[in-house]
Amino acid sequence: MEFGIQSSQKIGFSPWWWWWSNAISLVDRLSTRVVEFFRKVKKIGEDDPRRIGHSFKVGLALTVVSVVYYVTPLFDGFGVSTMWAVLTVVVVMEYTVGGTLSKGFNRAFATLLAGALGVAAHQIAIHCGEKGEPILLGLFVFALAAAATFSRFIPEIKARYDYGVTIFILTFSLVAVSSYRVDELVQLAHQRLSTIAIGVATCLCTSIFVCPIWAGEDLHKLVAGNLEKLASFLEGLSAECFAEKGGIENLEGKTFLQAYKSVLNSKPTEDSLANFARWEPSHGRFWFRHPWKQYLKIGALSRQCASSMDALAAYIITTSTKSKTNTDPDLQLRLRAACKEMAAESANTLKELSTAIRTITVPSAAGRHASAAVAAIGKWRDSLSDDTAVPEVLQVATTASLLADLVLRVQKIAGSVDELARLARFKRPEPPVHDAKIKPVADEESPSHLSITLEK
Amino acid sequence: MEFGIQSSQKIGFSPWWWWWSNAISLVDRLSTRVVEFFRKVKKIGEDDPRRIGHSFKVGLALTVVSVVYYVTPLFDGFGVSTMWAVLTVVVVMEYTVGGTLSKGFNRAFATLLAGALGVAAHQIAIHCGEKGEPILLGLFVFALAAAATFSRFIPEIKARYDYGVTIFILTFSLVAVSSYRVDELVQLAHQRLSTIAIGVATCLCTSIFVCPIWAGEDLHKLVAGNLEKLASFLEGLSAECFAEKGGIENLEGKTFLQAYKSVLNSKPTEDSLANFARWEPSHGRFWFRHPWKQYLKIGALSRQCASSMDALAAYIITTSTKSKTNTDPDLQLRLRAACKEMAAESANTLKELSTAIRTITVPSAAGRHASAAVAAIGKWRDSLSDDTAVPEVLQVATTASLLADLVLRVQKIAGSVDELARLARFKRPEPPVHDAKIKPVADEESPSHLSITLEK
Numbered sequence: 012m013e014f015g016i017q018s019s020q021k022i023g024f025s026p027w028w029w030w031w032s033n034a035i036s037l038v039d040r041l042s043t044r045v046v047e048f049f050r051k052v053k054k055i056g057e058d059d060p061r062r063i064g065h066s067f068k069v070g071l072a073l074t075v076v077s078v079v080y081y082v083t084p085l086f087d088g089f090g091v092s093t094m095w096a097v098l099t100v101v102v103v104m105e106y107t108v109g110g111t112l113s114k115g116f117n118r119a120f121a122t123l124l125a126g127a128l129g130v131a132a133h134q135i136a137i138h139c140g141e142k143g144e145p146i147l148l149g150l151f152v153f154a155l156a157a158a159a160t161f162s163r164f165i166p167e168i169k170a171r172y173d174y175g176v177t178i179f180i181l182t183f184s185l186v187a188v189s190s191y192r193v194d195e196l197v198q199l200a201h202q203r204l205s206t207i208a209i210g211v212a213t214c215l216c217t218s219i220f221v222c223p224i225w226a227g228e229d230l231h232k233l234v235a236g237n238l239e240k241l242a243s244f245l246e247g248l249s250a251e252c253f254a255e256k257g258g259i260e261n262l263e264g265k266t267f268l269q270a271y272k273s274v275l276n277s278k279p280t281e282d283s284l285a286n287f288a289r290w291e292p293s294h295g296r297f298w299f300r301h302p303w304k305q306y307l308k309i310g311a312l313s314r315q316c317a318s319s320m321d322a323l324a325a326y327i328i329t330t331s332t333k334s335k336t337n338t339d340p341d342l343q344l345r346l347r348a349a350c351k352e353m354a355a356e357s358a359n360t361l362k363e364l365s366t367a368i369r370t371i372t373v374p375s376a377a378g379r380h381a382s383a384a385v386a387a388i389g390k391w392r393d394s395l396s397d398d399t400a401v402p403e404v405l406q407v408a409t410t411a412s413l414l415a416d417l418v419l420r421v422q423k424i425a426g427s428v429d430e431l432a433r434l435a436r437f438k439r440p441e442p443p444v445h446d447a448k449i450k451p452v453a454d455e456e457s458p459s460h461l462s463i464t465l466e467k
Numbered sequence: 468m469e470f471g472i473q474s475s476q477k478i479g480f481s482p483w484w485w486w487w488s489n490a491i492s493l494v495d496r497l498s499t500r501v502v503e504f505f506r507k508v509k510k511i512g513e514d515d516p517r518r519i520g521h522s523f524k525v526g527l528a529l530t531v532v533s534v535v536y537y538v539t540p541l542f543d544g545f546g547v548s549t550m551w552a553v554l555t556v557v558v559v560m561e562y563t564v565g566g567t568l569s570k571g572f573n574r575a576f577a578t579l580l581a582g583a584l585g586v587a588a589h590q591i592a593i594h595c596g597e598k599g600e601p602i603l604l605g606l607f608v609f610a611l612a613a614a615a616t617f618s619r620f621i622p623e624i625k626a627r628y629d630y631g632v633t634i635f636i637l638t639f640s641l642v643a644v645s646s647y648r649v650d651e652l653v654q655l656a657h658q659r660l661s662t663i664a665i666g667v668a669t670c671l672c673t674s675i676f677v678c679p680i681w682a683g684e685d686l687h688k689l690v691a692g693n694l695e696k697l698a699s700f701l702e703g704l705s706a707e708c709f710a711e712k713g714g715i716e717n718l719e720g721k722t723f724l725q726a727y728k729s730v731l732n733s734k735p736t737e738d739s740l741a742n743f744a745r746w747e748p749s750h751g752r753f754w755f756r757h758p759w760k761q762y763l764k765i766g767a768l769s770r771q772c773a774s775s776m777d778a779l780a781a782y783i784i785t786t787s788t789k790s791k792t793n794t795d796p797d798l799q800l801r802l803r804a805a806c807k808e809m810a811a812e813s814a815n816t817l818k819e820l821s822t823a824i825r826t827i828t829v830p831s832a833a834g835r836h837a838s839a840a841v842a843a844i845g846k847w848r849d850s851l852s853d854d855t856a857v858p859e860v861l862q863v864a865t866t867a868s869l870l871a872d873l874v875l876r877v878q879k880i881a882g883s884v885d886e887l888a889r890l891a892r893f894k895r896p897e898p899p900v901h902d903a904k905i906k907p908v909a910d911e912e913s914p915s916h917l918s919i920t921l922e923k
Contacts, residue, residue: 055620062620070613073636074605077644081601086648091547094641101637145537149530157526164511164518180529181557185550188533192542238880245873252866275774279735302890309883315777316876318731322778323869325771346867353870357877364884372896373888374881381881384874391867409868410708411802411847413779414809417701418840420772421813424694425830425837427765428820432829434758440828 064222069104072217076100076210092202099210104218108294109226109287111218115211116290117175122207125179126200128155129186133196136187148187156180170286226287227297231368233281234306237274237313238365244270244320245358252327253351268324274317281310296371326416342394349391356384520678525560528673532556532666548658555666560674564750565682565743567674571667572746573631578663581635582656584611585642589652592643604643612636626742682743683753687824689737690762693730693769694821700726700776701814708783709807724780730773737766752827782872798850805847812840 056063076096079085086093103118105111136147159180162168168176190196247267285303293299359380367374431437512519532552535541542549559574561567592603615636618624624632646652703723741759749755815836823830887893 052617052621056617062617066613066617069616069636070609073612073640074609077605077608077640080644080647081605091645094645097640097644098637101633101640149533149537152533153526153530156529157522160525161508161512161518161522165508177557180525181554184529184533184553184557188536188553189547189550191536241877275770276734278732297891302887305883305887305890309880309887312876312880312883314731315781316873316880318774318777319781319869319873319876321771321774323866323873325775326869327866346864350867350870353867353874357870357874360877360881364881367884367888367893371891371893373893374884375896377881377884381874381878384877388871388874391871408802409865410779410783411806411809412865413775413782413869414806414813415844415847417772417775417779418809418813418837418844420768420775421697421816421840422837424765424768424772425816425820425833427761427768428824428830428833431758431761431765432823434761435753435827437823437827437829440831 061222061224065106065224068217068221069100071221072100072104072213073097075217076213079206079209089202089206092199092206095203095206096210096213099207100214103211103214105287106224107226107229107284107287107291108218108223109284109289109291111214112290113171113287114174115215117172118178118207119211121175121178122182122204125182126186126204129183129190130196130200132183132187133190136190145191148191152184152187155183159183170282223294225291225294225297226284227291227301227303228295230281230284230288230303230306231297233277233284234309234313235365235368237277237310238361238368240270240274241313241316241320242358242361242365243267244324245354245361248323248327249351249354249358253347253354268328271317271320271324274313275321277310278314281307322413322416325420326412329416329419345394346391349387349394352387352390353384356380356387360384517678517680521562521680524673524677525556527677528556528560528669529553531673532669535662535665545658545662548655548662551659551662552666552669555663556670559667559670561743563680563682563685563740563743563747564674565740565745565747567670568746569627569743570630571671573628574634574663575667577631577634578638578660581638582642582660585639585646586652586656588639588643589646592646601647604647608640608643611639615639626738679750681747681750681753682740683747683757683759684751686737686740686744686759686762687753689733689740690765690769691821691824693733693766694817694824696726696730697769697772697776698814698817698821699723700780701810701817704779704783705807705810705814709803709810724784727773727776727780730769731777733766734770737763778869778872781876782868785872785875801850802847805843805850808843808846809840812836812843816840 079089079093079096089096099118103111103114105114132148132151136144136151139147159176163173163176186196186200189199193199244267247265247270251265251267285307288297288301288303291297291299357380360377363377363380364374366372367377535545535549535552545552555574559567559570561570588604588607592600592607595603615632619629619632642652642656645655649655700723703721703726707721707723741763744753744757744759747753747755813836816833819833819836820830822828823833
C-alpha cells in the first residue's frame with residue numbers, strides 16, 4: 012500500500028480507494044459478525060436438537076390451524092372468529108407437553124368462566140337503560156379487572172394460574188364491553204369457544220404426538236445431572252488437591268472448580284419444570300402424579316451442597332497461594348489422606364445417586380460410600396486427637412477461617428459499591444465534625460493498614 | 468353435648484341434629500378457611516400497598532380504553548378493531564413502568580414489522596393463482612413461525628424480546644392468513660395499528676402518571692435491603708455466638724440464622740428488574756442509562772457472601788451441640804474475640820454500604836470498618852502463631868471441617884433420593900454377586916457412627 016499512501020498525499024482528502032478499502036473492511040466486519048451469529052445459532056441447535064424440532068412443530072401447528080381459513084365451508088361456519096384459533100396456537104404452544112397442557116387448560120377454563128360472567132354482566136346491565144348500561148359495564152370491568160390483577164400477587168396463583176388470570180381479564184373485558192355493540196352475543200361466544208377449542212386441540216396434538224418433549228423427563232435428567240456435577244467437583248478435589256505428592260497449589264483455572272456453579276442457580280428452571288410436569292399424563296417411566304415435589308427437595312439439598320462447595324472452593328483458592336512450612340509432615344499427610352477419602356467417597360455417593368435416578372433403580376452402593384465418607388470424618392478427628400492442643404481450638408479456628416473468608420467477600424462487595432458510587436455519581440457525604448480524614452480502603456491497601464493496626 | 472350423645476343412642480342412626488351439627492361444623496371450617504384466605508390477601512396488600520394501587524390502575528386503564536367502544540363516533544372509526552385496544556391493555560400493562568415500556572415497545576415494533584412483512588407476503592402470493600395462494604401463504608407462515616420460534620432459544624433474545632417475538636409470529640400469521648379473505652387489507656392494518664397505539668398509550672399514561680412504580684427504584688432498594696440482611700446475620704453472630712460469656716449453644720431457631728437465606732435466590736428478581744430498569748426514563752434520583760449492570764454485580768457478590776454464610780451457619784449449628792472441654796481457655800478467648808471483631812466489623816461494613824446505596828451517598832465509614840475486619844484476621848492469625856503446632860495444621864484441618872460438613876449434606880441428599888426411590892417405586896437393582904448385605908446410612912446414624920470411630 013506504499014503507492015496508496017503516496018497518492019493520498021498527492022491527491023489530498025479521501026480518495027476513491029480510501030472509501031473503497033473502508034467499505035471492504037466494513038463488509039469484512041459485518042460478514043464476520045454474521046458468521047459468528049450463525050455459528051452461535053448452530054451451537055444452540057446442536058446443544059439440544061429438540062429445539063429445532065420444537066420450532067418446526069410451532070410452524071406445523073400454525074399451518075394446520077390456518078387451513079380453517081382457507082377451506083370455505085369451515086370459514087363460513089366460524090367467520091372472523093377463526094382468528095382466535097390462530098391466536099390460541101401462537102400463545103398456547105410451549106416447549107414442553109406440560110407447558111402446553113397447563114396453558115391450554117388455563118386458557119380454556121378461564122375463557123369459559125369469564126365468558127359466562129361476561130354474559131351475566133350483560134344481562135344485568137341491559138336493565139339499566141341506555142345511559143346506565145355503559146356505566147354499569149364499565150364498573151363491572153373495573154371491579155373484576157382490579158380484583159383479578161390483585162389475585163396475581165398471591166404466590167400460589169402466580170405460580171400456576173398467572174396465564175389463566177390474564178385470559179380471564181381479557182375475555183371478560185372483551186365480552187362485557189363488546190356486548191354493548193354486538194347483538195348475537197351467544198352466537199359470538201359459541202364461535203369463539205369453538206375456535207379456541209380447535210386451537211388448543213391443535214397445540215395438544217402437535218405437542219403430544221409429534222416428538223413430545225416432557226417437562227417431567229427434563230426435570231428428572233436435570234436433577235440427576237446436577238448431582239453428577241457436584242460429584243465431579245469432589246472427584247477433582249480428591250484427585251488434584253489431596254494427592255500424596257503435589258498438593259493444593261495453582262488451582263485457579265481448573266475446570267472442576269467451576270463444576271458446581273450452575274447448580275447454584277438451578278431453582279427457577281426446576282420450579283417451572285416441576286410445575287409443568289404436574290400436568291403431564293403418564294409417559295415412559297413416569298406416571299401421572301409422579302412425586303415431582305421430591306425432585307424439588309433433592310434440588311434444594313443439591314443447592315445447599317453447592318453452597319458448601321462454593322465456600323470450600325473459595326477457601327482452598329485463597330489459601331493455596333500461601334507458602335507453607337511443614338513442621339509436622341506426618342500429621343499433614345494423615346489429614347490429607349482423610350480429606351482425600353471424604354472427598355472421594357462423597358463423590359462416589361453422589362455418582363451412585365445420580366446413576367440411580369438416571370436408571371430409576373434403588374440406590375444400593377450409595378449407602379456404603381456414604382458411610383465410608385462418615386468414617387473418614389472419624390479418622391480425621393482421630394488424627395487430630397493425637398495432638399491434644401488442636402481439637403479444642405479447632406472449632407473456633409475453623410469458624411474464624413470461614414469468617415475470614417467472609418470478610419474478604421464483604422471487601423469485594425465494598426469495592427463493587429465504590430464502583431457503583433463512581434458510575435452513578437453518588438453524592439459526597441457531609442464532612443464529619445471530628446475525624447476529617449478518612450482514607451478509603453481498597454483491596455490492595457488492606458494488608459498495610461493491617462500492619463499499622465497491629466503495630467499500635 | 469352430653470344430651471346429644473344420649474339422644475343419639477336413643478333415636479338411632481343420623482338424627483336431624485347430627486346432620487345439623489355436621490352442617491354447622493362444615494360452615495365453621497369453611498368460614499375459617501375464608502377468614503384465613505382474606506387474612507392472607509390483607510397481608511399481601513399490607514406488605515406492599517402499591518400492589519393495591521397497581522390493581523386499580525389496571526382496572527382504570529381498561530375502563531378508559533373501553534370508552535372507545537361506548538362512544539359511537541369513535542367506534543364507527545375503528546369498528547371491531549377496537550377489541551385490539553382492550554387486548555393490548557390487558558397484556559401490556561405490567562407492574563413496573565419499565566415492564567410496561569418494554570412490553571409496549573416490543574408490541575408496537577413487532578406489530579409494525581410483522582404487519583409489513585405480512586402485507587408483502589400477500590402481495591407475492593396473489594400472483595400465484597387461486598390454488599397457489601393458500602399454499603404459498605401456508606409456506607410463508609410455516610417458515611417464519613419456525614425461524615422466529617427458534618430465535619427465542621437465543622439467550623439475549625429470550626431475555627429482552629421474548630414477548631416481541633410472540634407478537635411477531637401472531638401478527639404475521641394473522642395478517643398473512645386473513646389476507647386471503649379480507650379485501651381491504653391496508654385499511655384493516657391501519658385500524659389495528661391505531662387501536663394498538665391507543666392501547667399502548669393508555670397503558671403508558673396510567674403507568675407513568677398514576678403512582679408510578681419504577682423497576683429501577685425497586686432494584687436499588689432490593690440490593691440495599693439484601694446487604695442489610697447479610698449485615699443482620701453477622702450482627703446476630705457477633706452478639707450471640709462470640710459473647711464473652713455464653714457461647715455457641717442452642718442456636719437452632721434463632722432468626723438471624725435465616726436472615727441471609729432469601730438473598731441466595733434473589734437472582735431472577737434482580738435480573739428481571741434490571742432488564743426493565745433499562746427502559747425507564749430519568750426519574751427521581753435515577754437517570755436514563757443509570758449503571759444498572761453494577762447492581763447485578765453487587766447482587767452476584769452478595770449471593771457469594773450469602774453462600775459463605777450458609778456454610779458458616781451450617782458449620783456452627785452442627786458443632787454447637789457438641790460438648791467441649793476447654794484445655795486452653797485463654798487461646799479460646801482470644802480466638803473468640805477475634806471472631807467477634809471480624810463479624811461485628813463486617814456487619815458494620817455491610818450496614819454502611821447499605822445505607823450508602825439507600826441514601827445515594829459515597830460510602831465513607833465503610834472503608835474503616837472493612838480494614839478493621841481485615842485487622843481482626845491478622846489478630847486471629849497472631850493468636851494462633853503463639854502455638855506453633857496449630858497454624859501449619861490449620862489449613863488442612865479447616866478444609867477437612869468444611870469437607871465434613873459437605874459429607875453430611877451429601878448424606879441428606881442420599882436420604883432424599885432414597886425417599887424418591889420409595890415414592891416413585893424405583894426398580895430394585897440386580898442382586899450383586901458378592902457383598903449381599905448393604906446397610907443404608909440414615910441421618911441419625913452419622914453422629915453415633917462418628918462417636919464410635921472417635922472412641923476407638
